[in-house]
Amino acid sequence: MRGRNVIDVNMDLHQPQLIADCLIHTFSFLxxxxxxxxxxxxxxxNEAAESPWLWRRFCLQRWSFCNLSVLGSEQESRSWKRYFLRRCHLEMKMAKGSSGGYTCKxxxxxxxxxxxFEYLQGNSAQHPDIWNSSSTVCSASSDGTVRAWDIQKGQLLWCSPVQSPLTAIVSDERREVVISADCEGHVKTWRGLTGQEVASFSTASTHCALLQYNVNSNWFLTVxxxxxxxxxxxxPTLTQKSSVVVCDGFKVDMLLVSPDRKWIFAGTKDSKDLSPKVIHTESLTSPSEGEDPxxxxxxxxxxxxAVFMPTQPARLALVHQGPWDKALTVFDVAIQKTKYKxxxxVQQVESFPLTLTSWSSRVLLAAKDSDVLVLAAGLQLRVYSLKGALLASFEEHTMPISSMCVVGSALIWNPRTVNHTTRVKRAKSPSVFPSTGQLPRGDGFSGPLLTSADLEERPGPRVDPGEPVPPAGRLSHRVQRVHRRRL
Known part of the structure; x- marks a missing residue:
């Protein structure tokens, strides 16, 4: 045909790679x-459709961050297609929130x-293998013991010797050491995998709030x-570095570290007259001789x-008593250096009143990025911009909200007692959580929300919402894997 370009098919047959490239390009539109x-x-x-380039493109178009190492340590298991299908499956389960979408033991x-209750990493932080891991969790109880469990098998791994009733437990950032505190003020560290006691430190206090963090690979615990x-x-040997009084005569029950580990926030909820304090972390971890922190x-x-903003680590948001009612105020923290000191x-950035229909003794505050604040009080949950604009409001529970967390673009929270649900809101925009999933609970949940790093789908028994709460003396942990948007 004159006037038209004619493709020599026989020529292309000698260039199979060119044909494959054309197929891959065509398949990229599917x-x-x-x-x-x-x-x-x-x-x-099949060979063209299995191209890693295509599936990598699908992944990066859908998610801004992808970590193939979570698929396992075996090289053949780390494929973009496998990652894409696994993650889509988990997102679908989280969106539906059906009882078959999670495992309960x-x-x-x-x-x-x-x-x-604390999760420990079953694998190294550098090479996580969430699909084949045997995750370990540790629990502390008023019976005076710390116990470690294999949550895949539901088996006890080790149990510490009995001591005074325990009041708190945290794990370190590397998920290798567990720290516990008892009602007599004894703080102890334990090897997470073996249960061996590492060290003990006495605070002589009936109350201990624990905060573990690392600074330049150095391990610290603030109590x-x-x-x-x-x-x-x-x-983990618990060598004392410093001590400072922040609210004389009242217990320290608010203790936070900024995302960049430069600031410690400490305060008490027991006094309406005292102000919380911000402390420079370096002055606690490496104090100068003869100088106060x-x-x-x-x-x-x-x-x-209170909460530090994740992407602006020197920015702090607080819920506090205002002139007439509760208020939410945001501050920027900085160090001003002069010739001699x-x-x-602490400079105020924003402040606005909180107009909730009712208040609870338990107020929860979380932050997303640099401009979204999430507040829970009683039955109410509110999402605010940094300027105080109400972005979203939820009042779906029949009992007070006991815990919540923001994971990626998902907001997860659960009630304190018999409402039997954990709710998930996923953001369709950077600042609002409009779509809903709901996970049934077996019995009322009063502890912190547990989100597992182990996202593997395994079949499990369906939980009956009418199942009675175990009687005193036979406690049952309910472990739910809440599927997270981000791996």
Missing amino acids: PEEDLIRASAVCKDW SLRGHTGRVVG GTGRGSVCTLAD LCQSVPVTGCQA SEIQ
């Missing part, structure tokens, strides 16, 4: 469902009330006591909740 169907047509189409053994002091210990009061009173400057 959605993932059609691409899977096309892979079943013939061998050549009972871990029985404690004879007292469980006061805390808030019932007498209002903050004590900082180094290494660098500390500054935040100019508010009656603080009930350094001082902490």
Whole structure:
């Protein structure tokens, strides 16, 4: 045909790679469902449809961050297609929130009330293998024991010797050490995998708030006591580095570290007249001889909740008592250095009143990025912008909200007692959580929300919402894997 370009088919047959490239380019216009169907047509189409380039493109178009190492340590298991299909499956389960979309196991053994529950990493942090891992969790109880469990098998791994009733438990950032505190003020560290006691430190306080963090690969633990002091210990051997009083005569029950580990926030909820304090972390972990830690009061009173903004680590948001009602105020924290000394400057950025229909003694505050704040009080949950604009409001529970967390673009929270649900909101925009999933609970949940790093789908028994709460003396942990948007 004159006037038209004629392709020599015989020439192309000698260049199979060129044909494969053309197929891959054509397949790039297909959605993932059609691409899977096309892979079943013939061998050549299958090889083109399995191209890592195509599935990598699908992943990065859908998610801004992808970590293939979560698929396992075996090289052949790390494929973009496998990652895409697994993650889509988990997102679908989370969106539906059906009872078959998660696994529930009972871990029985404690004879007292469980006061805390911590996940330990079953694999190294550098090479996580969430699909084949045997995740370990540790629990602390008023029966005076720390127990470690294999949550895949529901089996007890080890149990610490009985001591005074425990009041708190945390794990370190590397998920290798467990720290516990008892009602007599003894703080102890335990090897997470073996249960071996590493060290013990006495605060002589009936209340201990625990905060573990690492600074330049150095391990630190800051303890808030019932007498209002903050004590900082180094290494799992618990060597004391410093101590400072922040709320004399009142227990320290608010203790936070900024995302960049430069600031410690400490305060009490028990006094309406005292102001919380911001402390320079370096002055606690590496104090200068003869000098007090660098500390500054935040100019508010009656603080009930606080959070550092994730992407602006020197920005702090607080819920506190305002002139007439509760208010939410945001501060920027910085160090001002002069020739002779350094001082902490706390400068107000924004402040707005909180108009909730009712208030609870338990106020929860979380943050997303640099401009979204999430507040829970009683039955109410509110999402605010940094300027105070109400972005979303939820009042779906029949009992007070006991815990919540923001994971990626998902907001997860659960009630304190018999409402039997954990709710998930996923953001369709950077600042709002409009779509809903709901996970049934077996029995009422009063502890912190547990989100597992193990996202593997395994069949499990369906939980009956009418199942009675275990009687005292036979405590049952309910472990739910809440599927997270981000791996």
